[in-house]
Amino acid sequence: MVRGIWLSLSAVPFVAGAVIQEVLQDLRPKASSWAGSTTAFVFPPANVTATIPDPNFPDATQIDEFGPTATGDEAASIETAPSIAKVDSIFPLIRPGSRKSSDFEVLRHLGSLTPIVSNDADTFGLPHSSPVIPDECKLKQAYLLHRHGARYPPEGAEPGLFASKLHAAATGAGFSATGPLAFLNEWTYKLGAEILTPFGRKQLYDLGVGFRVSYGFLADAGTSTERMVDSALQFAAGFFGVQSYQTSYHQQIDINAHGFNTTLAPFRTCSNVFTNVAAYAGQRANEWARIYTRPIIKRLSKHIKGVDLTSTDVMAMQQACAYETVALGYSSFCGLFKKNEWKEFEYYDALIFWYAFGPGGPATAAQGVGWVQELLSRLTQTRITNFDSSVNSTLASSNITFPLNQPIYVDATHDIVVSSILVAMNFTSLAASGPLPSTYMPDDQSWITSQIVPFATRLVGQVLSCHADDEPTHIRFMLNDAVLPMTGIKGCKANKHGLCAFDDFITGMQARVDEIDFQFDCFANYTIPVHDSIVDGRFPQHLR
């Protein structure tokens, strides 16, 4: 068997916000001027070619003496350690407190703008589970599907629009901000657009290092080459080390643009997402936003003159807390809001995802199903023959662009794609608390985007052999280190370690693929039922 590691990603550093943005843009004023700097740093400068090696600077081979270079055995902590190391550091960000309760962890309640931390074992209902391989089993294969690290907001997103609004007010007469908002008198907008922040790069580098320590033994050595971008590059640098990451793995870059099929950006080939689905989700979420921001507007308006604060402005300030913290390390906006107001903001994010890219969306499973078809293809080493979703038949049919014999597969993608795939796979515990109301926030919530799609979120699949004959016998998945129950998948039995028998999983997942109607859910002209009857990401059968 060729040992290798296979990374795929969608090439444009595209973001969830951006899809919603693209759809909702017409509803919003366009940014005209900016409060702060918006110029981008460009490297290399015009007409300069950066080359490596650079003849002006000697490389390491010219250093006389190297010390010992023995590398040691590959780490296998996922099999050998009694527990896993949790992602629990946000270094070098400054931990913000909320208004009135400084011990409340604001950074854990920012929805899809949350920097990843490991979920506790009981997050999805399996308190006695652990990602560590059970004693009687061996790891055969690993799958990693991850989101990019922390990034700047999309062009035209709320924080920038808010900055423009302030800027316009501040250049006119009568603007003043006092008390908790006094910092706005000096505040300028310093965020870039779309690209990873330095902290975001570190998150993916850490993911690479972490994955190497846990799973490195599966991939004794990488083989051939391709170039790489952004998050995948940081992951590779972390996994392989900066000396060899450029030559140690295969990378497949899928084109992420309208008109191209790719399972890592499937919303591009699912036109209903851009029309009624996103609009409906935006409508539900905005209904909630108007409700929860009302008391905040009242409180903060006392401290600002010359600007009429709106619901969008409040959310812009909450987003600014998130974006400034992951980009600049600290944000004065975080301390403006109380604990419950952060939870309400988090709930807004849950609503968007639930109705557009979650269990409540009519085209969610359709968006995720292409990746599931590819997963089945990889698991069974069988080529896909039915191209009826977002799979690119050219790519998926080739041993070169879609090998079926790798011990590790790594796919880099976006928050909305991870959430769509989770729904396509029928991890129904995420939908256990039912449809999300847009007029109040329920106490019991199973769909919490801070846990599901934070920056650098990761879905890991483990294929295990728990018999002497070494054949795969079981499979399971964990989301940010918490094992997911598979009881929503036909044929998978309840298991405290979240394991499903390998063959049952294949049969159940094939049944799930078969029940998802990509063509109808993505292209049919339907009205989304308003009574919240959708819970598994498909347009209801009985309304077709």
Ligand SMILES: *[C@@H]1O[C@H](CO)[C@@H](O)[C@H](O)[C@H]1NC(C)=O
């Ligand atoms: C870059 O090179 C082009 C073509 O030689 C020239 O027209 C242009 O002025 C140069 N730009 C800069 C910034 O030097």
Ligand SMILES: *[C@@H]1O[C@H](CO)[C@@H](O)[C@H](O)[C@H]1NC(C)=O
């Ligand atoms: C499929 O992938 C190939 C190779 O990247 C590309 O040339 C082609 O345009 C893609 N087709 C579609 C429909 O996305």
Ligand SMILES: *[C@@H]1O[C@H](CO)[C@@H](O)[C@H](O)[C@H]1NC(C)=O
């Ligand atoms: C792209 O997806 C569409 C829709 O499922 C499908 O009809 C078409 O065959 C696919 N094209 C390729 C090259 O995979």
Ligand SMILES: *[C@@H]1O[C@H](CO)[C@@H](O)[C@H](O)[C@H]1NC(C)=O
């Ligand atoms: C792909 O690889 C498999 C297994 O090595 C082989 O049987 C098959 O012929 C190859 N297909 C092509 C198109 O090369």
Ligand SMILES: *[C@@H]1O[C@H](CO)[C@@H](O)[C@H](O)[C@H]1NC(C)=O
């Ligand atoms: C997926 O989950 C839904 C319930 O949410 C269930 O009706 C359906 O049978 C499940 N599909 C499979 C194939 O397990």
Ligand SMILES: *[C@@H]1O[C@H](CO)[C@@H](O)[C@H](O)[C@H]1NC(C)=O
């Ligand atoms: C979709 O259906 C509605 C209501 O039946 C109709 O008014 C509209 O023209 C249809 N749109 C398209 C693109 O067919």
